[in-house]
Amino acid sequence: MRVFLAGGTGVIGRALVPQLRDAGHEVTAMTRFEERADRLRALGVEAVVCDAFDTERVVLAVEAARPEVVVNQLTDIPKAINPRKMAEQFTTNDRLRTEGTRNLMRGASAAGARRLISQSIAWAYAPTEGLWTEEDRLWLEAPEPWGRSVNAVAALEEATLGADGVEGVVLRYGFFYGPGSAYASDGSTAAMVRKRAFPVVGDGTAVYSYIHVDDAAGATVAALDHGPPGAYNVVDDDPGKVREWLPEYAEALGARPPRRVPRFLARLGAGKFAVYMMTGLQGATNAKAKRELGWQPRWASWRHGFREALG
Secondary structure, X not given: OEEEEEOOOOHHHHHHHHHHHHOOOEEEEEEOOHHHHHHHHHOOOEEEEOOOOOHHHHHHHHHHHOOOEEEEOOOOOOOOOOHHHHHHHOHHHHHHHHHHHHHHHHHHHHHOOOEEEXXXXXXXXXXXXXXXXXXXXXXXXXXXXXXXXXXHHHHHXXXXXXXXXXXXXXXXXXXXXXXXXXXXXXXHHHHHHHOOOOOEEOOOOOEEOEEEHHHHHHHHHHHOOOOOOEEEEEOOOOOXXXXXXXXXXXXXXXXXOOOEEOHHHHHHHHOHHHHHHHHOOEOEXXXXXXXXXXXXXXXXXXXXXXXXXXX
């Protein structure tokens, strides 16, 4: 199968390229930088240098590759996220989700591609009860700066799912851990935990759904030719509360246990969004992805995944 991969050097792209090659697919990968293109070529794939915001060049690049499937892994995530500067830090990432996705959809349509698969997230849902499913709505009215990013996610999903003649698949990934992620031993989250700068806020009731980067890549490969169009939560089997996973993550790093701080201090120090992320998330279920994509995570739980990834 011919696959056009946009964002081949991101966290998932780096895990995805070898899996696509091992499965026998012919891959053309798009990147903004020539030095990254050289890295992609060294992995045995074709590489094209292109700015995702240049509509004409994107369309021409996709057409030239003649793909059956276009995979959108475009991101621009800062290495270390500052909740107080989130609006500034995520400006380009939000543009990629809106403008970049629309350009890739135009390219997919022009090239006659069968399917477009786009990276989304599994924590943009509106607050409700229980674990989030794909039927729950996105939190479009979320307070800023989170609201802008959620609306960018919605624009990405609408562009992916709304084109005539191209099957749209949205993969709502959980929080990444594993090589290249913020949770890797050399990542920004690990650095914060070692400094005890990542506390348990309040009762630590927020529920996180994680996914190892290799499992996220595996679900993407499965989605090339499995499952009807639609959205899928790509998360592990074991949603965990902050008060459970954070101490275990610190232990896997060899770090001291996290501090505990009350909600009002966290709000003063990091803002409302940070408090929501530590107290309000609900986690997501992967039942649909397992059923429709024929996919099973190798790391079914972060409980052993953290130790294997960091050991």
